[in-house]
Structures are given as structure tokens and as C-alpha cells.
Amino acid sequence: MERRSSLPLLSVLFLGIALLYVPILVLIAYSFNASPLVNVWGGFSTAWYAQLLHNRQLLAAALLSVEVALAASTAAIVLGTLAATALVRFARFPGRLLLTGMVNAPLVMPEIITGITQLLLFVSMVQVLGWPHRGFTTIVLSHVTFCTAYVTITVQSRLQAADRSLEEAAQDLGATPARAFMEITLPIIAPAIISSWLLCFTLSLDDLVISSFVAGPGASTLPMVIYSKVKLGVSPDINALASLIVCGVGVCIVAARGLMLRGERRRALEAPGTTVRS
């Protein structure tokens, strides 16, 4: 569909985009405010950024969050790619509908329910098995659960669009199904795997509700520390931290998309027979 849009349509589009972006831009502007009062502009200053480096609690929480996000998103791309392969390649197997349901449900399940139910599982497991103790392990396990759902959905659609005949040709030439998959199909779905890894990383880094339930008293992730600070009122150093996170993630995403689009274009030129969808 390619037609010119009317003026009212375009104004709604820009109004919506403004709604999405103005709060973040204002936040970034305030993070450079020398005055600790929110409604007074006290001149340009980077003092709040400098102060972040001395906040040990914040740094420890940030480190924990990054470790959790690395572990959870890496485990999730393995499980999610397996699940997507199973759903696309095996037309029927016992438990197929169950698997379909379980990869779709976490996307719509209210986090608060996932959080409390998983906590109850973990405390019951500790009583019986003596494992897992609340902290890093339980946070990673719960993040892997919802991340796997996102990976499966993303990789699944990519796998469906991928040209099956290449893999079949490799098998006709004597490759085992596993080898054909690894050498032919995996490179084709790699962009989807990479982008879902990035998505999982940011989702895990951002999760507050589920982590709060399963973390236990000892561990605090970055969103948990931010939430408790924000709940008490405005804190200018959170403005600085928020600006850093939002800009950092934004730059990474735009760069990753740019690289991926370039890679896809190159592949499309090299192999004119294959259809590449972005």
C-alpha cells in the first residue's frame, strides 16, 4: 500500500511520536541541570553523572543486572531456537500444542502473576531439593522463561520464511539433517537470533516485577534499586542514569539494525534466488 496520506492522518502520526519521545528528551535535558530542584534550571552541569560513579549500591546492582541479562539471554536463544525449530520443522509431535501455548502465554501473562507463581515454585523446590537459592540463579531462571518466548516467536517467523530447498539440497548431497541445519539454515536465521538476543538482553535488564518477587532479600537488580529510589521522590542522579541507559540502548539498537539491514542486502545480492524478508 503506497499512497499519500492526508494531513490529519500525518498529524496524528506525529502527535503519537511526540507523545513517545518528549518525556525522554525532557528527562535527558533535566539530567544536565545543575540545580537539584526539578522546576528550576540552575545551569548546565554533568555533576549528576560524576556522582553515579561513587554510588556503590547502584554500581553493584548494575553489575548484577548485566550478569543476569547476559546469562538469561544466552540461554534463551538456545532454548528458543530449539523450540522454533521444533514448531516449524516437525508438523506433529506429542506436546506440540502445549509448546505452542507455552511460548505464546508468557507474552500476555501479567508479570505480577508470573512473578508470584515462579517464586512459589522456587521456595517449594528449595524445601524438597535444596535448590535453587533465591538470588542470581532464580532471577536468571525466571528471565530465561519469558525471554525464550520472545526468541521462539522471532526465530519461528524467520524460519518459516527461509528457503527450505537449500537445506534439502545439502541433504541430497549427503549432509546429515543436523549438519545441513547448522551450515545452511543457521546462517539464514542468524539475524533473527542476534536481534532476539538483544531484545532479551534489554528486557532482562529492565525487568522489575518478576525480579522483585524471585530475587529474595539478598539480591537487588538495577530496576529494583531505581524503583525504590524513584518511589521516594525525584533524584537527579536517577535522571543521569536513565539518560545513560536510554541513550546507550538506543544507540545499540539503531547500530544493530543498521548492520543487519546491510548484511541482508549483501546476502540478497549474492543469492538472488533466495527471498530475504526484513
Next chain:
Amino acid sequence: MRRTWAPGRWLIILPPLLFLVIFFLVPFAFAFKISFAEAAPRVPPFTDVISFTPDHHLRLAISLGNYRYLLTDEVYGVAYLYSLRTAFFSTLICLLLGYPMAYAIARARKSTQALLLLIIMLPFWTSFLLRVYALEGIIRDTGFLNTTLLHLGLISQPLRIMRTSVAVYLGIIYSYLPFMVLPLFATLEKLDPTLLEAAADLGSTPWRAFLDITLPLSIPGVIAGSMLVFIPAVGEFVIPSLLGGPNQLMIGRVLWDEFFGNHDWPVASAVAIAFLLLLVGPIAIYQYYNVRQLEA
């Protein structure tokens, strides 16, 4: 003869299947069990529902007290209704705002389209918590909006938005708008433009053609987008907690307070189970039949 996956296929199916069964499905059974327990001052803080007596007899100690409590204490009923109403109207506003946005993007040139989609997607990738916090900076009594309006002389008193229902609506719309736009765009983009041309050739006005062709064909996107906004909005915790006041009691907040404030895990489990059965259950069944129809 091409070899098939047959022997190895369980190596592919089982790891994700088992992981999700254990860490996604089984937890609901535990929550269900514990919703029949009673709070007790021990670790973990609830009584055993299933236990064995010293002479190895199974003992069931089922308490319906938590569910009775949900029915008698009016906080829960009020919170359910407030959550449903808030989620419904926010979804409606998201739809009214998101539909024209998706429509405009679908009609844009391909190169512009990629850029606009990235712009819509980007907030989804950045921190949800921080975006809610950023919105607080706009609507707070001494925030950007009030400061600007006062400065321009348009108002003489700061508008009270924080700690009201308006703040909660704004928070939900601001946070979930991309979830509405993206599925709508996906269906509108697939729409065959020749249908609209045919309608125009047969003398239909653009508005008429929109109502007769575009709108009915985009219903799957409308449903998908509404689900993606409505369901998380009903269970929302962060937005009513940071932007709402004591009257903006949503079910997610009640559950959170019961758990972290009162340390009453059994009542919190009962709230979660009731929430699941009343709302998520019906939607899951609807989805199940949808998936089955698609797979048939």
C-alpha cells in the same frame, strides 16, 4: 534417500518443552496449592496444604479462608473493576490513536516506512520503568507541562495530574502505544491496494471504501493489538504505583501490597489464581481455539 530428523528430534523438542513445563506451567500448580494454605510465621510463611502425619498418612489441610476473604473484603472487587475499566478505556484510546498512526505508516514510502517503524519500536526497547519515570517528570505538579503552561500564562494554578486516574491512563497509553501500532501496521500493510482501487472505480468514496474494505480486513490487527495492550494493562503494577494515588487501586498493586506489605503469601496466591481464572483463563482459551483453527 534423504535422512529424516526422527532419532534426534527429541533432542530438539525436549529441552525447551521441559524447561517451560517446569518453570512456566508447574508454578501455577504451586500457586493454586498455596492459595489454600494459611499465613504462618515461619519460612516459607505459610502452612502445609499437603503433609504426612508421623504414621505416614496423607494429611490435607485445605483452607478456603483466602477466597472467602477475597469475596468479603470489598478492596478486591473495587480493584478488579477499576483495573478492568482502566485497561478497557486505555486500550480504546490506544486504538483510536494507534490506528491512524499505523495507517499513515502503511501508506508511506518503503524507505520512510522502515524509519517510522524504527521510531515506533525504539521506545519498546528502552526501559519501561525509566519511561514511566520520565513521564512523571512531565506531569508532576512542578513538572515540565505545568512549568511551561504557567510560564505561558495559560494556567494560573498547576494542573493536578499526578496521583489521579488521568495519570494512570496517560501512563498506560504512553507505555503501550507501540504494542497497538505494530500489529495494526502488520495487517494494514498486507492489505491489497487493488481492492480500494476497485471500490473507487465502482464509485465508492474513500471514507466509504475505508469502512467497507480496510476496516473489516484489519480486524485481526485490531484484536491482536488490543490484546497486547489490554492484558498487561489489567495486571499493571508499575504505572499505578508510581503515577497513581491511593484511589488508583489496581489488582496488580493489591497483589504486590499483600505480598510485600502484609507478607501474606496465601492471600496473594489466591488473588493471582482468581485473576487468572477470571481474566487470563478466558483469553487463553480464546487464543487456544484461534491457534487450533490456524493449525487445522
